[in-house]
Amino acid sequence: xxLPNAPEGATESKxxxxxxxxxxxxxxxxKQVSSDKIIGFADGNANAAVLRSIVxxxxxxxxxxxxxxxxxxxxxxxxxxxVLVGLYSRxxxxxxxxxxxxxxxxxxxxxxxxxxxxxxxDDIGLRAVSPxxxxxxxxxxxxxxxxxxxxxxxxxTIRAALDAMKDLGRPKAVQLAVLVDxxxxxxxxxxxxxxxxxPTSLAEDVxxxxxxxxxxxxxxxxxxxxxxxx
Amino acid sequence: xxxHLLSIDDLGGRDGIERILDLSESFxxxxxxxxxxxxxxxxxxxxxxxxxDSTRTRLSFETAAKRLSADTMTFSxxxxxxxxxxxxxxxxxxxxxxxxxxxxxxxxxxxxxxQVAQWSNxxxxxxxxxxxxxxxxxxxxxxxxRKHRGPSLAGLKMVIVGDIRNSRVARSDIKIxxxxxxxxxxxxxxxLMPNSIVGWPVTVSHDLDEALIEADVVYxxxxxxxxxxxxxxxxxxxxxxxxxxxxxxxxxxxxxxLVMHPGPMNxxxxxxxxVADSPRSLVTEQxxxxxAVRMAVLYDLLGTxxxxx
Numbered sequence: 001x002x003l004p005n006a007p008e009g010a011t012e013s014k015x016x017x018x019x020x021x022x023x024x025x026x027x028x029x030x031k032q033v034s035s036d037k038i039i040g041f042a043d044g045n046a047n048a049a050v051l052r053s054i055v056x057x058x059x060x061x062x063x064x065x066x067x068x069x070x071x072x073x074x075x076x077x078x079x080x081x082x083v084l085v086g087l088y089s090r091x092x093x094x095x096x097x098x099x100x101x102x103x104x105x106x107x108x109x110x111x112x113x114x115x116x117x118x119x120x121x122d123d124i125g126l127r128a129v130s131p132x133x134x135x136x137x138x139x140x141x142x143x144x145x146x147x148x149x150x151x152x153x154x155x156x157t158i159r160a161a162l163d164a165m166k167d168l169g170r171p172k173a174v175q176l177a178v179l180v181d182x183x184x185x186x187x188x189x190x191x192x193x194x195x196x197x198x199p200t201s202l203a204e205d206v207x208x209x210x211x212x213x214x215x216x217x218x219x220x221x222x223x224x225x226x227x228x229x230x
Numbered sequence: 231x232x233x234h235l236l237s238i239d240d241l242g243g244r245d246g247i248e249r250i251l252d253l254s255e256s257f258x259x260x261x262x263x264x265x266x267x268x269x270x271x272x273x274x275x276x277x278x279x280x281x282x283d284s285t286r287t288r289l290s291f292e293t294a295a296k297r298l299s300a301d302t303m304t305f306s307x308x309x310x311x312x313x314x315x316x317x318x319x320x321x322x323x324x325x326x327x328x329x330x331x332x333x334x335x336x337x338x339x340x341x342x343x344x345q346v347a348q349w350s351n352x353x354x355x356x357x358x359x360x361x362x363x364x365x366x367x368x369x370x371x372x373x374x375x376r377k378h379r380g381p382s383l384a385g386l387k388m389v390i391v392g393d394i395r396n397s398r399v400a401r402s403d404i405k406i407x408x409x410x411x412x413x414x415x416x417x418x419x420x421x422l423m424p425n426s427i428v429g430w431p432v433t434v435s436h437d438l439d440e441a442l443i444e445a446d447v448v449y450x451x452x453x454x455x456x457x458x459x460x461x462x463x464x465x466x467x468x469x470x471x472x473x474x475x476x477x478x479x480x481x482x483x484x485x486x487x488l489v490m491h492p493g494p495m496n497x498x499x500x501x502x503x504x505v506a507d508s509p510r511s512l513v514t515e516q517x518x519x520x521x522a523v524r525m526a527v528l529y530d531l532l533g534t535x536x537x538x539x
Contacts, residue, residue, distance in 0.1 A: 120528075
């Protein structure tokens, strides 16, 4: 989740998004939005953003999760070694959904963990970094950890997650699954499983909505300034 | 929070208090990990500047700083140049010249941390000043009680017993618990009550047995030999008889009433052995929670790059 024109580096963190008001303004259901309609922010910010495209609706998002679940099992030769570790907040929900999807065709439900990376971030002191939830990760020794997050952007959250994992044990391997890869990496990090590669500009904003976390229907949307592509 | 934590007032009322208590929950979880350490305050330096004796507060702050990966330095008066007559100002300037981020101050004079804060660019945390305040003790008390009776403490009845006059813990606790909606009754001999409690959000009683009937929490203060001069009460034995939480008194408490004490306890004086070690006693838990709460305070002062809006 990012806010339009938010400073780079402050944009990828889930906790940043929470601290600053998750949707950055009014989240309008896609049904109410025509492609050229400007949606003003709740604070009356003149810097209005428009809906550029719908990346996933509920159905395609669900299909994407199912596909990633299959890829995880295929690559790891089964589900018995896997621990899915979600990064707060939406990564936790996605990890849970992946576990359910894997159980559907493997009859094994992988363990799911929850990881808060706030205190491992590299921008502490540059902005307000607050924790989001308790870290609960099952034993990862000799397991394959699949980190799960909603949007991969600069890679700094994942770096923090790798540092946090280091204190929780020594997994056999760590892999990364994300719903959307929006590019603009600032670190040498890539995802093993990607729902969708989405080229974006820095002025744009990928908005993920999961029913259990955000309310409403699932969906991923790309928002950005009306004029130009920044 | 403001740059310093000198008083409970700096927390900004109920919302600010609850924000620190919530943050403390995150750190409590970290302190229970196999690897109870996070890199959040790497390269920050925290100095403890203690002009009065302390075991738990100093160790608690130092543990908290280390679990946040901050560097720590300890300054204790007995082994320092203060023995040679160095003033507080010179000492602060010397420490500050080493490039530090926070000073944890304990001093016998009320207001000393305030003074240090004016001299220093670092964040100053009051770890107990004279008879004034001890804000982190109050935070850990509120955090501990909230674990048992939370999330809301509103409407709970707390009885604070003992040496209110000399107690900085009592002053901070009265502020924090009244901000959280707790009804407070102060009990103790008249000689150990403050000269004036005008404006304090408390009621005063001089009958412990009556006050205990309705109490949800009994907070016992330490009889401070070092601050009490001459005969403010006839004898320790008489103090125990009238104001101590004896086993008999504890037996008459409500079944779920809790007992707290800031430590160090004078067992057999303000609190009986059996009570101190009973399931109603939160004393050990208070100490354990102290580390998490102080991590939250240090993180909030040093880790956010300015006040959280």
